Amino acid sequence: MSGYNFAFLDEHTKRMIRRAILKAVAIPGYQVPFGSREMPLSYGWGTGGVQVTASVIGPDDVLKVIDQGADDTTNAVSIRQFFRRTTGVRTTTRADEATIIQTRHRVPETPLVEGQILVLQVPIPEPLRWLEPRETETRTMHALEEYGVMHVRLYEDITRHGHVETSYDYPVRVNGRYLMRPSPIPKFDNPKLDRNPALLLFGAGREKRIYAVPPYTPVRSLDFDDYPFTIERWEHACALCGARDAFLDEIVVDDKGGRMFVCSDTDHCERRRSGA
Amino acid sequence: MSERPLLSVRGLTKRYGAHVACLDVGFDLWPGEVLAVVGESGSGKTTLLACLSGRLPVCAGHVEFTLRDGSVVSVLDLSEAERRKLARTDWGIVRQDPRDGLRLGVSAGANVGEPLMALGARHYGQLRAAALDWLDKVEIDGDRVDDLPETFSGGMQQRLQIARNLVTRPRLVLMDEPTGGLDVSVQARLLDLLRGLVADLGLSAIVVTHDLAVARLLSHRLLVMRRGQVVEGGLTDQVLDDPQHPYTQLLVSSVLQP
Amino acid sequence: MTSAVAVRGLTKTFTLHTQGGVELPVLRGVELAVDPGECVVLADPSGAGKSTLLRSIYGNYRAQAGEILVRHGGGVVDVARAEPRRILEVRRRTLGYVSQFLRVIPRVPTLDVVTEPLRALGVPAAEAVARARAILDRLRLPERLWGLPPATFSGGEQQRVNVARGLIAGHPVLLLDEPTASLDAESRGAVVALIAEARDRGTAIVGAFHDATVRAALATRLVRLHGQARQEAAT
Helix, strand or coil, rough: CCCCCCCCCCCHHHHHHHHHHHHHHHHHCCCCCCCCCCCCCCCCHHHHHHHHHHHHHCCCCCEEEECCCCCCCCHHHHHHHHHHHHHCCCECCCCCCCCCCEEEECCCCCCCCCEEEEEEECCCCCCCCCCCCHHHHHHHHHHCCCHHHHHHHHHHHHHCCCCCCEEEECCCCCCCCECCCCCCCHHHHHHHHHCCCEEEEEEECCEEEEEEECCCEEECCCCEECCCCCCCCCCCCCCCCCCCCCEEEEECCCCCCCCCEEEEEHHHHHHHHHCC | CCCCCCCEEEEEEECCCCCCEEEEEEEEEEECCCEEECCCCCCCHHHHHHCCCCCCCEEECCCCCCCCHHHHHHHECCCCCHHHHHHHHHHHEECCCHHHHHCCCHHHHHHHHHHHHHHHCCCCCHHHHHHHHHHCCCCCCCCHHHHHHHHCCCCHHHHHHHHHCCCCCCCCCEECCCCCCCCHHHHHHHHHHHHHHHHHCEEEEEEECCCCHHHHHHEEEEEEEEECEEEEEEEHHHHCCCCHHHHHHHHHHHHCCC | CCCCEEEEEEEEECCCEECCEEEEEEEEEEEEEEECCEEEEEEECCCCCCHHHHHHHCCCCCEEEEEEEEEECCCECCCCCCCCCHHHHHHHHHHECCCCCCCCCCCCCCHHHHHHHHHHCCCCCHHHHHHHHHHHHCCCCCCCCCCCCCHHCEEEEEEEEHHHHHHCCCCCCCEEECCCCCCCCHHHHHHHHHHHHHHCCCCCCEEECCCCCHHHHHHCCCCCCCCCCCCCCCC
């Protein structure tokens, strides 16, 4: 493709973003401001994730893009195509073949390994925003580790619903220090973040923040001693591959209320079915 | 008698350009003492409180606070982080408008539990029990523990603010007109509550008020301020029954007796 | 100092700044020493400064000159100079005071008013209440009033509450300002008996009693703040 730099962004921008990423890696969970650029997709569609990917991708990389766990939804297809056209790198649907995986709202079921990079798309990076609208104040709260208020949120949930209602974008504590929003992944995926061998990068384009969880970093979901963190469980197995320990989507199949449960991670499901 | 004052203030001065809000204010506060600072509008009493709590930077002066382990910190020299931590662990600040000292959007129980959560409490059951215990102490019906403070009356909101401040067992409580803006009967009830709590918990407190009756009811000692300066100070009943300074005499004689 | 209370050279002048600075010299160079077991009665007529002296000893009024020495906790405290918390300590443990008029927070029930000095000394609630009931009983205050705040009581009833509160803790020094002024003969007798018992236990008492029979029953010595001090043997 002529007229565009490799991976769309100019080298100066990539350098700026890489510096932000280095800073984020040095301070796990800390939100680093960066000069978010205008991208050929709207805010709310993954501009942050795309800029992070564009800054770290090289010609030898192999890219996988998923949206809600699936390789074949519109957004995943569009972003994958965007990178194919601006970089020419090989793309794949197989998580074990990818060097970079950009994802919206899921962490792959396939365990990641050292050397892989997972890029997550973040709408709102600030975990304290629900309570404190002022950026100056939330920055001070992070600096002074004043996180008691986050447990207030959980307390209120338990009071109102008898359990913690938050089921996605569940707040975590990274490396015992910074409070972080893991992006709208289901809480089912939170344990996957803990001490993951891969590098986890988080990009928020509209909010202009990048944060990171370096490999093997402890990530702990917030809870109470008497209301410990739990993940979702299904009574069913995947209707296609029989998996009992994967995140399942509920799909309506007819007008009579018929439904079936299938793996949200299409690659994982396919692999199980083909026996690979 | 303990050897060290809990709080030691010397030469506290705050100016706004040529206007002197506080001039050379000094006093010691001992554990278990309640000190009232009285004065009319513009006397500097609220500025004094704001300077003590670190909300306003001072032009001159020292404020020393004795920590639980006996060591002494210079409050005005603390970093923002240290000061906020001190405010969480050792100090309480009760504001005149309880809405300034509460989170209106979370339940009463959460308001009382939050300071404990900020200090690391992680057991929901215990937090809830502590909240109910304190609501009881401030005479708020336990049924209201899950209600939002927005639904409380002014007097109840103030009592909730007091509970939220006292739950961490601070050693020093700063109060700015704690009964201001409340109906008279509500004031009376609140003052009785404060009196009881201060005595039961052995709190030290500095209460800023324009109301001499509040000072007489709550405090052991009194400082009278006028135009930024302390004009008289001493045992509360002595200052009110035998005022020496002309301004104090004027204040005392101005109080309406029903 | 062997006396329980020693007033030396006490001078008290009121300066009324709101009245153009007019000065009222009430006490001048007062000398008074009271030993344990003595009941010193101030024999001056009204307006001579008896209340002023009692209040000064209590620390409620500020002295312009002189010393007010009180034996307290193995040492001596000069109330005229002591820090507020010291004076409060002395009041808690050593100095009892019955003012001329009961002044209390309007909403506190009588029993709580009377137990307060004991609670301030750390006496457990149950014991304090028991002692309060006993003394109110002796003072013949009807039991139906014990749970009520004294604000609506008659003068005589309020006075008995005042006396009960002042005497319940058994302080080594008592300052009494007309404790029987509005009482009938029977109640007066009860109060006098209580005070006499305190005196005979070794309490040092300074009092203003205008009633001759009360003086006769209680005084071990009469003094005048103005004019010469006169010794008068107790009958």
